[in-house]
Amino acid sequence: MTATKGLEGIVATTSSISSIIDGVLTYRGIDIDDLAEHASFEEVAYLLWYGKLPNQSELDQLVKQFGELAAVPAGVIDQLKLYPKDTNSMAALRTAVSSLALYDASANDMSKEANILKAIKLQAQIPTLIAAFARIREGKEPVAPKQGVSIAYNFLYMLTGQEPDQVAVKALDQALVLHADHELNASTFAARVTVATLSDIYSGVTSAIGALKGPLHGGANEAVMVMLEEIGSSANVEPYINEKLANKVKIMGFGHRVYKNGDPRAKHLQKMSRELGKLTGNMELYEMSVKIEELVTGQKGLKPNVDFYSASVYTTLQIPRDLFTPIFAISRASGWTAHILEQYENNRLIRPRAEYTGPVDQEVTPIAQR
Ligand SMILES: CC(=O)SCCNC(=O)CCNC(=O)[C@H](O)C(C)(C)COP(=O)(O)OP(=O)(O)OC[C@H]1O[C@@H](n2cnc3c(N)ncnc32)[C@H](O)[C@@H]1OP(=O)(O)O
Numbered sequence: 001m002t003a004t005k006g007l008e009g010i011v012a013t014t015s016s017i018s019s020i021i022d023g024v025l026t027y028r029g030i031d032i033d034d035l036a037e038h039a040s041f042e043e044v045a046y047l048l049w050y051g052k053l054p055n056q057s058e059l060d061q062l063v064k065q066f067g068e069l070a071a072v073p074a075g076v077i078d079q080l081k082l083y084p085k086d087t088n089s090m091a092a093l094r095t096a097v098s099s100l101a102l103y104d105a106s107a108n109d110m111s112k113e114a115n116i117l118k119a120i121k122l123q124a125q126i127p128t129l130i131a132a133f134a135r136i137r138e139g140k141e142p143v144a145p146k147q148g149v150s151i152a153y154n155f156l157y158m159l160t161g162q163e164p165d166q167v168a169v170k171a172l173d174q175a176l177v178l179h180a181d182h183e184l185n186a187s188t189f190a191a192r193v194t195v196a197t198l199s200d201i202y203s204g205v206t207s208a209i210g211a212l213k214g215p216l217h218g219g220a221n222e223a224v225m226v227m228l229e230e231i232g233s234s235a236n237v238e239p240y241i242n243e244k245l246a247n248k249v250k251i252m253g254f255g256h257r258v259y260k261n262g263d264p265r266a267k268h269l270q271k272m273s274r275e276l277g278k279l280t281g282n283m284e285l286y287e288m289s290v291k292i293e294e295l296v297t298g299q300k301g302l303k304p305n306v307d308f309y310s311a312s313v314y315t316t317l318q319i320p321r322d323l324f325t326p327i328f329a330i331s332r333a334s335g336w337t338a339h340i341l342e343q344y345e346n347n348r349l350i351r352p353r354a355e356y357t358g359p360v361d362q363e364v365t366p367i368a369q370r
């Protein structure tokens, strides 16, 4: 038995949800470039769950369900108020999503109907939890979700308590489309491993949030912003990046396990970053990002991934840095739950082997002699 470090290149399951073939990403066979330009996040969530794009009445019904299910149980809000004020935002989301299960009488109902309803409910409630957490830590009351609006609109509305700007809603909606699913990424794999024991959907999504939090995965978008802040201005980019590369420090937002010639989502986020920069009259973050890209690609051949330009996009939308990864979770909840439903449909316990590298032929030494 020989282990493959990080399971690189190992095909661990079949899936009909999203594919990455020759660098092209599709959801249910539709190119991400097409979806990014022509579909809303609600249409994409429907596509991931049901395998086809919704017609108008199916879409209206889903938006209605999201609105009706978006309020979270009062007990969960009460708990959020007890979290320490400096709680990590992804830790808060992980704990809050786990606690949603305590208030859902159908949490352990494994019927298909109950599980799809829980997927819709989780998708509706995750934005509410994040916005409530962000407000509570600032000493503000949570804002109740609105009915009949998009998830992007509702999130910005619940975060600020103000009607959001249409440009911001459009940009966030497109970012949600781009992050919705990505084949067997680490967090989706974690979700599938958890539910393959026939554990419940809340456990699967809680596992996934834990995996997304790390800076090698979803946490990279926040880490990119930390880097941009450290660099401070375009003039500092070159010495900063050269020093990091010389010391073999990873540049966050670059590289990818599967894409070696570039992440097809990054160009959309780059365009958004440029357009939002122009619109707000502040191109500095965009220009710094382009300069970083030139240096990292020039010297290492590494291309930006989905996390790189999302940092400048979200900052231009005035979203606090530590909510970037939770926003990724808002979007990826659709993919996680689609994969969980797919795993239940054709389940087998996921239990690989390990290549043993420890000592052999050892004996128990009596404790007094150790
Ligand atoms: C949504 C997402 O999850 S997208 C990914 C988000 N993560 C990041 O942006 C973090 C930065 N990137 C990375 O750490 C990696 O590129 C990963 C985790 C995305 C992929 O990792 P792997 O496929 O395991 O590649 P691995 O880490 O082995 O890197 C291969 C080589 O490229 C180098 N490398 C990879 N990424 C980077 C980077 N961002 N900056 C500098 N060097 C890098 C590694 O140091 C390694 O070099 P070596 O062979 O000389 O030791």
Ligand SMILES: O=C([O-])CC(=O)C(=O)O
Pocket: 179, 181, 182, 184, 185, 186, 217, 257, 258, 305, 306
């Ligand atoms: O697929 C991966 O390894 C990481 C990624 O880009 C994602 O989850 O969107």
